[in-house]
Amino acid sequence: MSMINYASREINCKIVYYGPGLGGKTTNLEHVYAKTKPDTRGKLISLATETERTLFFDFLPVDLGTIRGFKTRFHLYTVPGQVYYNASRKLILKGVDGLVFVADSQVERMEANQESMQNLYDNMSEYGYDITKLPFVLQYNKRDLPNAASVQQLQAALNPGWEVHETARQRLTPDPDHPNETLVEQLSTGEWVERVPYFEGVAVTGDGVFDTLKAVSKLVLKTLA
Amino acid sequence: MAASSSWAFTPEDSTAIADVLERLLAASNARCALLVDRSGQLVATAGEPMDFDPTAFATLTAADFSANDQLARLVGEREFGTLVHQGEKESMVLADVARRVILVALFDQRTTLGLVRLKLKDSVVDLTRLFDVIFSRSADVGVGRPSILSGAHDEIDELFS
Numbered sequence: 001m002s003m004i005n006y007a008s009r010e011i012n013c014k015i016v017y018y019g020p021g022l023g024g025k026t027t028n029l030e031h032v033y034a035k036t037k038p039d040t041r042g043k044l045i046s047l048a049t050e051t052e053r054t055l056f057f058d059f060l061p062v063d064l065g066t067i068r069g070f071k072t073r074f075h076l077y078t079v080p081g082q083v084y085y086n087a088s089r090k091l092i093l094k095g096v097d098g099l100v101f102v103a104d105s106q107v108e109r110m111e112a113n114q115e116s117m118q119n120l121y122d123n124m125s126e127y128g129y130d131i132t133k134l135p136f137v138l139q140y141n142k143r144d145l146p147n148a149a150s151v152q153q154l155q156a157a158l159n160p161g162w163e164v165h166e167t168a169r170q171r172l173t174p175d176p177d178h179p180n181e182t183l184v185e186q187l188s189t190g191e192w193v194e195r196v197p198y199f200e201g202v203a204v205t206g207d208g209v210f211d212t213l214k215a216v217s218k219l220v221l222k223t224l225a
Numbered sequence: 226m227a228a229s230s231s232w233a234f235t236p237e238d239s240t241a242i243a244d245v246l247e248r249l250l251a252a253s254n255a256r257c258a259l260l261v262d263r264s265g266q267l268v269a270t271a272g273e274p275m276d277f278d279p280t281a282f283a284t285l286t287a288a289d290f291s292a293n294d295q296l297a298r299l300v301g302e303r304e305f306g307t308l309v310h311q312g313e314k315e316s317m318v319l320a321d322v323a324r325r326v327i328l329v330a331l332f333d334q335r336t337t338l339g340l341v342r343l344k345l346k347d348s349v350v351d352l353t354r355l356f357d358v359i360f361s362r363s364a365d366v367g368v369g370r371p372s373i374l375s376g377a378h379d380e381i382d383e384l385f386s
Contacts (some may be wrong), residue, residue: 003266004233004373011374012266042280047288056292059265059284065384067377072384075265075284091291095264218385224231225374225381 001095002224010071013220014095015213018120019102020112021053021081024141024203028102029060029076031209036062054080056088064217074217081116090123098135098220100212102203103158105140105148110157117158132162135219138198139212144205151200161185161193169194177211232363238355239269245351246271249328253344254336256315259329260322260352261286268326290319290327307345309338320345322352325360 003012017025026046033044040063047056058078065072079089101120103113124131140154164170164184170192173184177197184194197215201208234242246258250272257272259279265287267279275282290308297305308319317331318341328349332341374381 001262001264002231003262003264003268004231005239005268006233007236007239014264014266043278045281045284056288059281061280067380067384068373070373075280077265087295088292091288091295094291095262214385218381221374221381221384222378225377 002097002220004070008071009069010073011067011221011224012073012075013097013217014075014077015098015100015216015220016092016096017076017078017100017102018089018116019081020104020109020116021083023081023102023104023109023113023116024139024201025078025081025102026054026058027203028100028139028141028201028209028212029058029078031203031206032062032076032213033060035206035210040064053082054078055085056080057092067221072217072221074220076213083115083119086119086123089119090126093123093127093129096129096134097223098137098216099131100137100139100216101158102139102141102201103154105142105154106145107147107149110149110153113154113158132194135216135223136196137212137216137219138196139201139203139208140198141201141203141208143200143207144202151198155195155198159195159198161195164192164194177215232360234268234359238359241355242269242352243271245348245355248351249330249344249348252347253330253332253341255330255332255341255344256335257331258348259283259286259331261327261329263287263290263325263327272331286319286327286329290321307342309342311338318342318345320349322349323356323360325356326352328352 017028019025042061045059049055060076061073063071063073077092079092121131138159140151142148173182175181175183186192199208199212203209242260249258257275259270260268261283262268265284267283270279293305293308306321310317315333317329320328322328330341330345
């Protein structure tokens with residue numbers, strides 16, 4: 001839930017990085033931390049185990065610029081990916097304004113990706129949040145690995161699209177980041193579907209990290225516009 | 226419900242909140258007070274300058290409160306409305322306000338836990354009244370929201386170009 005402070009002229013928004021364990025959520029935040037100027041970001045807080053697995057969450061506040069005299073401040077959180085940490089994972093979703101799902105592209109992790117995506121849907125619905133109405137982007141991470149599944153396979157498994165019922169939104173919408181691809185389209189069966197924007201990434205080198213962050217932040221601000 | 230509903234507070238709200246926090250500090254002799262929303266965002270601070278990162282503090286406060294909420298449910302309580310963390314020199318009391326925000330008072334040996342808790346109760350009542358108004362107004366505005374970013378699509382595109 002974004003918070004607008006007219007006294008300090010700030011807009012605060014919460015973005016949560018979700019996904020399976022060891023998928024690269026923390027690495028995304030570490031890259032953002034390393035590459036942003038110290039005066040535009042706060043401390044990177046990690047509540048992790050001794051083996052550096054996220055126990056509760058990682059947190060990084062970043063300023064992404066000013067609009068209409070209001071400073072836009074984004075609070076980036078990761079959730080613990082391991083299946084058994086669901087209680088703490090769910091807590092982090094409270095008040096979320098935008099979601100990034102960091103999928104592990106390795107073929108062997110396909111099932112873990114799907115399980116985590118299902119868990120995200122379940123947790124969001126338990127809060128009464130409608131995931132189809134929330135700024136949401138996907139990042140296919142670890143694209144550099146030889147055992148990475150194709151983007152088509154990942155899209156089919158994780159981003160097949162949800163049905164669009166509102167007639168106003170039933171119009172062909174090209175994907176601005178991928179030529180010849182669409183975000184909203186009509187299937188041969190006649191139903192309209194919408195997919196969320198996706199980005200390919202290699203979080204350890206930083207590839208795709210800022211593209212993903214910019215995309216979700218922009219979508220969040222547009223919900224306020 | 227889409228999760229991205231927003232709430233806003235005006236300079237007048239800020240002044241009213243600051244008044245409550247200042248009264249709490251004066252009555253309890255606590256060192257400083259912070260108000261944090263349940264999603265971890267810092268709403269207001271008052272009192273002595275803090276020698277820690279208040280943004281990080283706010284995030285951890287919300288996480289602390291959320292985790293304790295779940296613990297309460299596990300043991301059959303609806304909530305733990307007040308939490309106390311006692312250290313050798315510094316201590317803090319956290320209290321729920323209207324299930325939406327958390328009031329935190331930090332104090333040292335200049336006062337006692339009993340006094341801080343007692344005065345905190347009054348502040349919670351005052352703040353609950355204030356936030357009921359703020360949140361009901363935000364909900365009303367949400368219906369036909371004339372947001373501060375209305376029509377700012379081009380500026381947003383520009384920001385991320």
